[in-house]
Amino acid sequence: MSFIFSNDMFDDMEFNEKIKRKLNLSLNKSFKDDNKNNNNNIQDNNLTDVSSEEFDFLSSGITVTDIKFNQVPSFKILDLDITTKPRSLIKGICKISIRDALIELSTIIESNLLYLNVAKNENLPDFIKPTLIENNSFKIPIKLVFQDIKLDSICNFFIQDHGVSISFNDISIDFQFNCSIKILQKMIEKNLKNSIQSVFKDILPSVIFNMSQNWFNKNHDQKLNHLKNTSKNAARKIILDDSDLNPLNLLKLSTIVISRNSLSLTDKGSIKNCLERSNLYRFISQLPSLSNDTSSMERTNMLPSKCLDNVNLTEIINIQNKLYERSETTKPKRRRVRLNRKKKTTESKHSETTKPIITMTQEHPMKIVPTRRISFVGINKDDNKTHYNNNNIQNFYNNWKWNSNYHFQLPPPPPYTTII
Amino acid sequence: MSLEINWRELIKDDQLNESLKVKLNQFFKKSLNLPNYLENFEILNLKLNSENSPSIIIKDITNPLPEFYEEDKSCENSNDIQLLLDCKYETDLYLEFETNLKLNYPVDKFMRLPIKFRVTFLALHILCLLCVFENGKKVTFSILCDIDDNETTEKPTHPISRNIVGSPFERLSIIKNLSIETEIGEGEEVEDSGNRGLNTNSNNDNAALRSVDKLEEWLLDKFKSFLRTEVGWPSWITFDLNENGSDIETDDTADDDDYIDIDSETSS
Numbered sequence: 001m002s003f004i005f006s007n008d009m010f011d012d013m014e015f016n017e018k019i020k021r022k023l024n025l026s027l028n029k030s031f032k033d034d035n036k037n038n039n040n041n042i043q044d045n046n047l048t049d050v051s052s053e054e055f056d057f058l059s060s061g062i063t064v065t066d067i068k069f070n071q072v073p074s075f076k077i078l079d080l081d082i083t084t085k086p087r088s089l090i091k092g093i094c095k096i097s098i099r100d101a102l103i104e105l106s107t108i109i110e111s112n113l114l115y116l117n118v119a120k121n122e123n124l125p126d127f128i129k130p131t132l133i134e135n136n137s138f139k140i141p142i143k144l145v146f147q148d149i150k151l152d153s154i155c156n157f158f159i160q161d162h163g164v165s166i167s168f169n170d171i172s173i174d175f176q177f178n179c180s181i182k183i184l185q186k187m188i189e190k191n192l193k194n195s196i197q198s199v200f201k202d203i204l205p206s207v208i209f210n211m212s213q214n215w216f217n218k219n220h221d222q223k224l225n226h227l228k229n230t231s232k233n234a235a236r237k238i239i240l241d242d243s244d245l246n247p248l249n250l251l252k253l254s255t256i257v258i259s260r261n262s263l264s265l266t267d268k269g270s271i272k273n274c275l276e277r278s279n280l281y282r283f284i285s286q287l288p289s290l291s292n293d294t295s296s297m298e299r300t301n302m303l304p305s306k307c308l309d310n311v312n313l314t315e316i317i318n319i320q321n322k323l324y325e326r327s328e329t330t331k332p333k334r335r336r337v338r339l340n341r342k343k344k345t346t347e348s349k350h351s352e353t354t355k356p357i358i359t360m361t362q363e364h365p366m367k368i369v370p371t372r373r374i375s376f377v378g379i380n381k382d383d384n385k386t387h388y389n390n391n392n393i394q395n396f397y398n399n400w401k402w403n404s405n406y407h408f409q410l411p412p413p414p415p416y417t418t419i420i
Numbered sequence: 421m422s423l424e425i426n427w428r429e430l431i432k433d434d435q436l437n438e439s440l441k442v443k444l445n446q447f448f449k450k451s452l453n454l455p456n457y458l459e460n461f462e463i464l465n466l467k468l469n470s471e472n473s474p475s476i477i478i479k480d481i482t483n484p485l486p487e488f489y490e491e492d493k494s495c496e497n498s499n500d501i502q503l504l505l506d507c508k509y510e511t512d513l514y515l516e517f518e519t520n521l522k523l524n525y526p527v528d529k530f531m532r533l534p535i536k537f538r539v540t541f542l543a544l545h546i547l548c549l550l551c552v553f554e555n556g557k558k559v560t561f562s563i564l565c566d567i568d569d570n571e572t573t574e575k576p577t578h579p580i581s582r583n584i585v586g587s588p589f590e591r592l593s594i595i596k597n598l599s600i601e602t603e604i605g606e607g608e609e610v611e612d613s614g615n616r617g618l619n620t621n622s623n624n625d626n627a628a629l630r631s632v633d634k635l636e637e638w639l640l641d642k643f644k645s646f647l648r649t650e651v652g653w654p655s656w657i658t659f660d661l662n663e664n665g666s667d668i669e670t671d672d673t674a675d676d677d678d679y680i681d682i683d684s685e686t687s688s
Contacts, residue, residue, distance in 0.1 A: 003531050003605065015527060075531070077605055082634040084641075290565055301591050302568035303547060308506060311479050316547070316564055320653050323591040332655040334491070339661055 003075040020064045028061035057110045059139050066104035073098040078154075090159040101149040112138040143180040144188070150174045153200065164212035168200040288319045427473030441466045458519055459532070465516040474509040484551045487654065488560060500553045506567065508545040515539040536603040537639075543597035545569060549656075562656035563647075566593055592652045595644055600636045 074097050081091040115137050118129055153171045173196050179185040275283055290303045441463050448461050484502040516538045523531040545567045551560040651657050
């Protein structure tokens, strides 16, 4: 199974108690609202059954007396597809399977239907009502036990930035049903099995979608309030199918299209901050860039290796700064990391290695790197660099101490240096 | 002037991989504040196993750029030094780490999804600045730009190079090539359910999802932009090597969030 449920949690009765409480709450809250159709933890007003008043034989709330998961449910992800452009969207297929679960419900029902339809029914006109000598309510407690619940389903899910939609396919549900009133057992079982299909196919997906929309919009609203942004966007609730056709966007698009219907010969660019595709090539070639290759559209901002011979630091810095200002609006980061060291560490083993790991190659000073003139002797005059002559170097080395715990040691530059 | 790194010495030392892994895990456990939907960020395996050593060439040694003194003009010192380095590293290192995505509803840690990442190849060739201030008490590092070797203009033929990146509008990509493999989910082992009332699912097939390309692309993208904002010019990272915290004047403009403490004391 892909997801791992925490086993201890299923072991622990407390989880079952929690679920029981939640179920009871939601089942009975809607009972108080005269609503018969319920789902586990999800409430939605779209589910009010309009005709429930006529058959209100539930005399009390529905209580979940027991719930057990003898086997940990399994939830596998079969496929996952993530796209970030143009919109962030995650698509996936997963398989959920529950085995050997148990739910026990108990409630009290009104079994005298005459009482319900005649005595309690206010809509019935008096002249139709029969005169009955005794028509009292007869309440019977009933207990429903669903055992050995097996649920297998493959669901497709889509996660977008405005909602989550899940659709269940290939549902197979099986359970052993026991009812304390045997006469009703077969009927209830048949009805349930028929309607479960429609619950999964229609009701659950729409409920989940609406709830996720509300939740996402609530977060979205909170963010807007924080920014004190009075949005003129009236249509907050996004329609499932036509999510692209926001009328405001349509208006914007049509304005842009109309503005281009012009016979003007000069191309002043009717849209602000927008580059026409035919000018893209010109735009790219004028972008500051570190590479000299202006010919191809596939050039990258990489410094060609031949420039390494004569590195012009100021030029590079300028170009990178310009590019940065164009693209980023945030301030550059200046992170600081404190490395607190204790004097005595147990790493003394490493510092005992005699051979240093990193050395300056002194054997062939001429052979190494290319033709960069390192002006140790101070012949090249350049504004940005101080020239390190022999005295400076000695001073520098004397004042610069590396802690011996570090692996790389730079031995001092040799006192003699020449230009290549 | 180039630095010759005795890579063979480093690689031979098996303990180095192990101790590096342990240190990093300790750091992550202590200092990394994971968001509440993630838990257990841990490095499982780390191997620097290549004959290629990184090549570091010093291109220039000068005074630090004036930008580094913008925050505190008074701490200029004549011994401050700036090294312009050309670093090239192409290696098939092996790094495997794991984290858990967790769902905290309806109870804490109700469900978790383990995700494993395996990094197998890394290539970079950058020009960077390394500055030393205050006689070795403060070291600053920033990456200036990428360097184009002429060979990489065609598609490289390295067998495991898949995630090659770079676009005309990308200012700095730092990582030229990085191979990541992801594995989502985990097949559970059959547990001996002798004494427990709960039977675990005996389905033993490994239902993990492997190599989700899009995820890897997205990860690489995120990682590159993270590096770009943290270490890419004009941002830089400073290491305070002071033994006492009070030696360096604290900068009022720096956020407290920007400070990260790393304790290098080795624990038991």
